[in-house]
Amino acid sequence: MSTPDEPRPRRRREPTYLDALTFALDAAMDEDPRVIVMGEDIAGGAGTGEPFEGQMGGTWGVTKGLFAKYGPTRVRDTPISEAAIVGSAVGAAMAGLRPVVDLMWASFAPYAFDQIVNQAAKARYMFGGQAQVPLVIRMSVGAGLRAGGQHSDSHYALFAAIPGLKVVAPATPNDAAGLLLSAIRSDDPVIFLEHMSLYRLKGALPDSTAGIPLGTAEVARMGSDLTIVTIGASRQIALLAATQLALEGIEAEVVDLRSLRPIDWDTILESVNRTGRLVLVEESPAGVTISDAIAAEVNERLFGRLKAPVRRVLAAASPVPFSPPLEDAWLPTAERVLVAARLVCDRLPAGRD
Template structure:
């Protein structure tokens, strides 16, 4: 297997899926290079994060389409194209701007199949970057996956590794239902081994990255490598943990979480989003409602505080849950009687 960044793994998935199916199109701000054509360049960087680099050169301007700076137009275009038989991959540059297009997402995209009695498909993939840790301030750093996970009719995918990024994006593109695909900005440069050729990761199946008997640790996106650092450090002291990467928050793999909890009796959930109505709260509720008799200690939730993301680097470091915070939570839950 080749080693590559998450950015390159996503790019490879887009190339392979567009090669495989001519109905796949890519739309969004600067996905084809923005003003590249007028400046004499056929293609610029390929989006602000470089994920769509090379697509226009390979597949042309009819399939890789720059749009105006209008999230509502981007999502509306993708909805219409999907209903007309295309398989659009639409990019919102930052997840924070999803509110501008929220009606098209939760009142249209998510409900077409239901409202039309199953006769309509909306195979839209809506890619968006998210997350703090890049000093991008309050309007470009939020993790809003809990908000969109709460909408019936949407699937929500959140990879944490390059391999999962490739496999989950391919799965999303082939899905007949709309998929919201979150990419953490701080993970674009993360490297890892990625399978060559066709590779699919099924939705609703969490990944068990570490195995242990003392604590179940559930994490999402950038919190996965943070949790891995904490878990690996504690393993040196004889404290072993199951580490579960959720991968999708709609659907949620309840079976894997509950099976692990039945063995450990203790649960720590790490979630970069704000604490109220968070995925951490959802998993804690799952443990309370379906795993209560297995619990030997209260569930520990590790989240960002209920505030906007600060701009100052020092404050942002305090805002984002750290490996030390996760380690402390694991130690705390082990002390509970």
């Protein structure tokens, strides 16, 4: 019990996902002078001098403070030139730097598609291992912010389909920091996808700057009745659904994929082998998704262990709509996860989800 004489312990603001990204960038820049960050508005007010230059720190403030600490050589505001931003970052990576590019929205990435798909991803392979492209491209992804068709894409399946890229989608502050540190230290190009609905999510930061290995999934909740595999923000809705399912006597194991390429098959297969039931949750338009690939792999390798058909909870097969009721209908939701989970657990008559 505290006495009036003791100062009240000052409650520190719990860090957010955004704070985690800043923490990782700062740590990476501090440990390695080859790390530079570049992108549109990442300093803000470039060339205006004091007191405005460097104050903005990007659309979400992630790079705030880095300009003051590391200066204009390593924290570079760029023109709105996605192809040249990514292309020059690829060339710089080949020539000895470790650039971290902020592309703002993943919807802008198609402007730089040649540089990502043909240059960054293929260089090491086409040149027989001569090239090294230690490059990170950060992008904000995700629907739900009423941003409409060209500010809401996640492009998970698109990027994950490209050999040569590593693709990660962290869903917690801890993972955001740990995976960003590992991405920057990786000698391969990494697409780093940050769901905007997670930016204000609070949680502990890692105790160290050791990083989290790329290519590893995380079991976010243990359970024995079914496995729910999630990507990015889907982790949150799956955990919500799992809480409700527990009240119904169903214990769901939630596996957060974290790494979309390469995929941590061991963790997924081990879990499904145990539960015999699989629901996949992914904010990608139905059609060709990462969940499809996982369902196919599970079908090939664990067919005899499955107690029910694999079910997917995906976004609608359309661009992301603007109108709120439409966007809400487009998104995967905890309710839809619940329905799918009850279906695979034989708690609902089949027919609709």
